[in-house]
Amino acid sequence: MSDVLNNTSENPEKKPTRIQAENQRKIGEAALETFAEFGFRGATIDVIATRAGMSKPNMLYYYKSKKDIYLAVLEQTLKDWLTPLVELDPAGDPQEEISSYIRRKLELSRQHPKASRLFAQEILNGAPHIQPVLSGSLKELVERKCAVIQGWIDEGKMARVDPVHLVFMIWATTQHYADFQVQIEAVMGRAGAGPTIAKEAEKTLMSVFISGLFSGDT
Amino acid sequence: MSDVLNNTSENPEKKPTRIQAENQRKIGEAALETFAEFGFRGATIDVIATRAGMSKPNMLYYYKSKKDIYLAVLEQTLKDWLTPLVELDPAGDPQEEISSYIRRKLELSRQHPKASRLFAQEILNGAPHIQPVLSGSLKELVERKCAVIQGWIDEGKMARVDPVHLVFMIWATTQHYADFQVQIEAVMGRAGAGPTIAKEAEKTLMSVFISGLFSGDT
DNA sequence: CGCCAACCTGACCAACTGGTCAAGTAACGA
DNA sequence: TCGTTACTTGACCAGTTGGTCAGGTTGGCG
Numbered sequence: 001m002s003d004v005l006n007n008t009s010e011n012p013e014k015k016p017t018r019i020q021a022e023n024q025r026k027i028g029e030a031a032l033e034t035f036a037e038f039g040f041r042g043a044t045i046d047v048i049a050t051r052a053g054m055s056k057p058n059m060l061y062y063y064k065s066k067k068d069i070y071l072a073v074l075e076q077t078l079k080d081w082l083t084p085l086v087e088l089d090p091a092g093d094p095q096e097e098i099s100s101y102i103r104r105k106l107e108l109s110r111q112h113p114k115a116s117r118l119f120a121q122e123i124l125n126g127a128p129h130i131q132p133v134l135s136g137s138l139k140e141l142v143e144r145k146c147a148v149i150q151g152w153i154d155e156g157k158m159a160r161v162d163p164v165h166l167v168f169m170i171w172a173t174t175q176h177y178a179d180f181q182v183q184i185e186a187v188m189g190r191a192g193a194g195p196t197i198a199k200e201a202e203k204t205l206m207s208v209f210i211s212g213l214f215s216g217d218t
Numbered sequence: 219m220s221d222v223l224n225n226t227s228e229n230p231e232k233k234p235t236r237i238q239a240e241n242q243r244k245i246g247e248a249a250l251e252t253f254a255e256f257g258f259r260g261a262t263i264d265v266i267a268t269r270a271g272m273s274k275p276n277m278l279y280y281y282k283s284k285k286d287i288y289l290a291v292l293e294q295t296l297k298d299w300l301t302p303l304v305e306l307d308p309a310g311d312p313q314e315e316i317s318s319y320i321r322r323k324l325e326l327s328r329q330h331p332k333a334s335r336l337f338a339q340e341i342l343n344g345a346p347h348i349q350p351v352l353s354g355s356l357k358e359l360v361e362r363k364c365a366v367i368q369g370w371i372d373e374g375k376m377a378r379v380d381p382v383h384l385v386f387m388i389w390a391t392t393q394h395y396a397d398f399q400v401q402i403e404a405v406m407g408r409a410g411a412g413p414t415i416a417k418e419a420e421k422t423l424m425s426v427f428i429s430g431l432f433s434g435d436t
Numbered sequence: 437c438g439c440c441a442a443c444c445t446g447a448c449c450a451a452c453t454g455g456t457c458a459a460g461t462a463a464c465g466a
Numbered sequence: 467t468c469g470t471t472a473c474t475t476g477a478c479c480a481g482t483t484g485g486t487c488a489g490g491t492t493g494g495c496g
Contacts, residue, residue: 017463017472017473019463019472019473020472020473023473036342037342037343037344038257038259038260038343039256039257039259039260039339039342040260041256041257041259041260041261042256042257042258042259042260042343043259044452044453044454045453045454045455046452046453046454054474055474055475055476056454056455056475057455057456057457057474057475057476058473058474058475060454060455060456061472061473061474064455065454065455066453066454066455117342120338120342120397120398121257121342123397123398123400123401124254124255124257124335124338124339124342124397125255125256125260126255126400127400127401127404131400131404134400134401134404134405135404135405135407138401138404138405139404139405139407142405159425159426159429160425161422161425161426162418162421162422164405164406165418165419165421165422165423166422166426168391168394168395168398168402168419169391169394169422169423169426171394171398172390172391172393172394172398173386173387173390173391175390176386176387176389176390177386179338179341179342180338180341180386180389180390182341182344182345182349182352183341183345183352183356184386186345186349186352186353186356186357187352187353187356187357187360187382188382189353189357200380200383201383201386203380203383204379204380204383204384204387205383205387207377207378207379207430208377208379208384208387208426208427208430208431209426209430210430211377211429211430211433212425212426212427212428212429212430212431212433213426213430215429215430215433235442235443235493237442237443237493238442238443241443262482262483262484263483263484263485264482264483264484272444273444273445273446274445274484274485275444275445275446275485275486275487276443276444276445278484278485278486279442279443279444282485283484283485284483284484284485
């Protein structure tokens with residue numbers, strides 16, 4: 001009997017085969033794409049398996065259920081997601097720190113738009129799988145970083161804005177370019193101009209945020 | 219035979235009965251809620267019918283298919299959606315116009331969060347039903363209004379930012395409070411404090427946008 | 437009151453969905 | 467080379483889903 005599998009994240013067993021690693025990568029990619037497009041309920045494991053280039057039973061050999069696949073890919077996404085905020089440095093220069101936070105978030109949005117959309121879907125669906133994370137570690141992280149921002153404000157180093165809403169503004173504006181990509185491309189009338197749009201976006205965001213936060217009229 | 223029904227938007231027939239109006243309203247409300255939460259594929263007509271308080275066949279007596287229901291509610295949403303931008307007045311004072319545009323969008327987000335989420339779902343799904351609208355009348359509207367903003371910029375009345383990205387920023391920040399409501403409430407740790415959050419949000423958005431756009435250092 | 441169209445429903449169906457299983461094939465160390 | 471284990475699959479199943487239909491009930495108007 002071989003029941004060593006389904007290494008979602010629980011078994012303490014041996015290292016994965018080459019085939020295992022490769023197939024899990026394929027599945028992850030296909031799942032990300034599919035869940036990002038249709039949400040958990042709307043996505044079907046048939047579609048995911050097809051996009052991953054394997055049969056449905058074979059996919060279920062690696063992850064034992066649709067939910068398992070979803071959780072695996074969501075977990076990875078979530079981790080990547082928080083990294084930029086984690087890196088906001090209390091000891092750094094406020095303007096520099098906020099600038100590079102925005103830049104990092106924009107870059108993440110541009111390089112992993114599907115991950116952003118997956119996350120958006122989860123939240124839109126009511127965050128049924130990650131509610132605890134949101135009101136747990138995410139809340140805690142946000143509070144910690146908001147305290148840092150509040151400190152900068154109190155020192156007169158930036159405009160007096162509500163830190164948490166500022167964070168929301170940054171999340172909103174940066175993720176927008178991933179989540180609403182279709183709309184943006186439609187409105188701007190050029191589907192292939194990703195890099196150009198990204199450059200313009202960064203310039204605009206920077207301009208508004210920086211002069212909105214550091215222009216001195218607190 | 220009675221086949222006068224299915225007045226999605228095509229038949230040129232007589233005015234709707236009181237029962238008709240009432241049931242279509244119920245269906246619309248339930249459909250909005252359900253599609254907003256699960257997207258087109260993830261929503262089921264059973265759930266919609268149940269939430270609307272009627273049997274599935276009866277619902278299908280008013281709209282002949284799931285897609286019909288979806289299109290009806292999406293169409294209405296889309297109309298409401300564009301109103302604030304339409305009202306941006308070229309003859310008005312730039313700061314006043316942009317301020318009230320943001321305020322109107324925020325208000326819309328607050329009063330119709332489900333509509334916002336429905337729209338977000340449609341875009342995330344790749345906008346399969348409204349692509350033409352996006353690259354047609356929406357694109358046109360945005361271009362017209364961006365020309366107005368560009369005019370203000372050229373007259374030195376506001377900061378030199380790319381108008382279309384400014385519009386995206388406003389869309390992103392305002393809709394965020396509807397689309398990511400669950401996340402916001404989780405992070406802020408108070409589910410019932412809608413009005414309070416909205417007030418803080420408006421203050422923060424205003425502050426950043428206004429001093430970002432009108433603080434004079436172009 | 438009597439009639440007709442509007443309204444409503446349980447029962448049904450074919451297609452799809454998540455998931456299982458027995459059995460077959462490929463990889464690889466001894 | 468051979469046996470064990472990892473890998474893969476077609477066929478299948480039970481539950482769900484979008485949608486139909488024949489027939490029953492109700493509202494309102496003459």
